[in-house]
Amino acid sequence: EPEVTQTPSHQVTQMGQEVILRCVPISNHLYFYWYRQILGQKVEFLVSFYNNEISEKSEIFDDQFSVERPDGSNFTLKIRSTKLEDSAMYFCAATAGGPADTQYFGPGTRLTVL
Amino acid sequence: AQSVTQLGSHVSVSEGALVLLRCNYSSSVPPYLFWYVQYPNQGLQLLLKYTSAATLVKGINGFEAEFKKSETSFHLTKPSAHMSDAAEYFCAVSDRSFQKLVFGTGTRLLVSP
Numbered sequence: 201e202p203e204v205t206q207t208p209s210h211q212v213t214q215m216g217q218e219v220i221l222r223c224v225p226i227s228n229h230l231y232f233y234w235y236r237q238i239l240g241q242k243v244e245f246l247v248s249f250y251n252n253e254i255s256e257k258s259e260i261f262d263d264q265f266s267v268e269r270p271d272g273s274n275f276t277l278k279i280r281s282t283k284l285e286d287s288a289m290y291f292c293a294a295t296a297g298g299p300a301d302t303q304y305f306g307p308g309t310r311l312t313v314l
Numbered sequence: 315a316q317s318v319t320q321l322g323s324h325v326s327v328s329e330g331a332l333v334l335l336r337c338n339y340s341s342s343v344p345p346y347l348f349w350y351v352q353y354p355n356q357g358l359q360l361l362l363k364y365t366s367a368a369t370l371v372k373g374i375n376g377f378e379a380e381f382k383k384s385e386t387s388f389h390l391t392k393p394s395a396h397m398s399d400a401a402e403y404f405c406a407v408s409d410r411s412f413q414k415l416v417f418g419t420g421t422r423l424l425v426s427p
Contacts, residue, residue: 204357231413233413233414233415235415235417241419242404242417242418242419242420243358243404243406243415243417243420244417245414245415245416248413248414256414291357291358293358293415295413300346300363300365300366300408301413302348302360302363303360303413303415304360305350305357305358305359306357307356307357308356308357
């Protein structure tokens with residue numbers, strides 16, 4: 201069964217550094233999402249992406265964050281200047297489309313900002 | 315705006331006992347509702363979803379949930395717990411526009427022998 205994959209599984213970075221988290225969605229999926237989960241807290245929506253543009257973003261998704269689909273397969277989340285509070289598990293999700301469609305989640309990238 | 319409340323951050327049951335995980339939602343439109351499970355160090359896996367068809371929804375691993383509009387609830391049940399059910403369970407509601415999922419705080423299910 202096709203899966204959503206994410207790399208790296210764990211990233212450690214210094215505060216102020218840029219990080220890029222990568223996701224490879226299932227090939228026929230059209231809608232893409234990033235969520236994050238701070239340790240011990242609930243999963244929070246960051247951004248949705250469709251047709252090469254952002255569909256919706258949360259208050260968390262400020263100017264330090266950006267997303268793109270550079271080559272038609274990878275879907276990336278960039279944090280330009282990381283803060284301590286960006287430490288979290290970041291999940292990519294994808295769906296073929298339609299409001300009732302299942303979102304398939306990747307295994308996540310654990311980001312640790314020191 | 316949609317929201318989800320999961321009562322009980324931890325639920326403990328014995329193997330073979332009934333599992334009941336509670337979820338109440340708030341939505342200004344007819345909701346789509348989901349239950350996801352997260353095993354340690356893994357991503358989120360869909361257990362089941364309600365999309366306005368049958369109100370009793372059956373999912374994987376013997377789980378089911380019933381949508382009750384009058385109670386704004388979507389509780390997850392399983393007749394007989396298994397050790398392998400120990401995990402974190404998240405209830406989520408979709409806002410139907412671009413499908414953003416709004417998650418509850420999660421319930422950790424502990425299963426003892």
